[in-house]
Amino acid sequence: MSLYSEKVMDHFKHPRNVGVIENADGVGEVGNAKCGDIMKMYIKVENDILVDVKFETFGCGSAIASSSMATEMIKGKPISEALTLTNKAVAEALDGLPAYKMHCSVLAEQAVQAAILDYYRRNNIAYDPAQFKDALCAHEHDGHDSDGEDE
Ligand code: FES
Numbered sequence: 170m171s172l173y174s175e176k177v178m179d180h181f182k183h184p185r186n187v188g189v190i191e192n193a194d195g196v197g198e199v200g201n202a203k204c205g206d207i208m209k210m211y212i213k214v215e216n217d218i219l220v221d222v223k224f225e226t227f228g229c230g231s232a233i234a235s236s237s238m239a240t241e242m243i244k245g246k247p248i249s250e251a252l253t254l255t256n257k258a259v260a261e262a263l264d265g266l267p268a269y270k271m272h273c274s275v276l277a278e279q280a281v282q283a284a285i286l287d288y289y290r291r292n293n294i295a296y297d298p299a300q301f302k303d304a305l306c307a308h309e310h311d312g313h314d315s316d317g318e319d320e
Pocket of ligand 1: 201205228229230231232270272273276
C-alpha cells in the first residue's frame with residue numbers, strides 16, 4: 170500500500186492552477202519555519218467571488234498537492250466560503266495525508282487566508298482579525314514561539 174493516496178499523487182504530478190496572476194487582487198505568502206517550505210497564493214476577485222486562483226509552492230509533494238486541491242476548492246466560490254476552508258478539509262479532499270504531513274496542508278489554509286487578508290487590506294475593507302488568526306500567526310510569528318525574553 171502506498172503512503173500517499175492516488176489523489177495526492179495526481180495533484181502532485183499534475184498540479185492545477187500553478188502560476189502567477191498578473192495584477193492579482195490579493196497575494197498571500199506563508200512558510201513553515203521548520204521545513205522551510207513556502208507557498209504563495211494569488212487571487213482575482215469580482216463581486217466577492219474568487220474568479221481566479223493560482224499558486225506557486227516551493228515545497229514538498231504534499232504541500233504542492235494541498236495547494237493544488239485548495240485552489241480547486243475555492244475557485245469560483247465567494248470569499249466568505251473560502252475563508253471557511255480548513256486544512257482538514259483539504260487533506261480529506263485528497264483522501265488523506267500521513268499524520269506527519271498534515272502540517273503541509275496547513276500551509277494551504279494559511280495561504281488562502283493570507284491572500285484574502287491582503288485583498289481586504291489593499292481595499293480598506295473592514296475584517297474580523299479572528300477570521301485570519303492562522304494567516305496572521307504565520308506572518309507575524311513566523312512559526313516561532315519565542316516569548317522574547319532574551320536580552
Ligand atoms: Fe514542509 Fe511539507 S514538509 S510543507
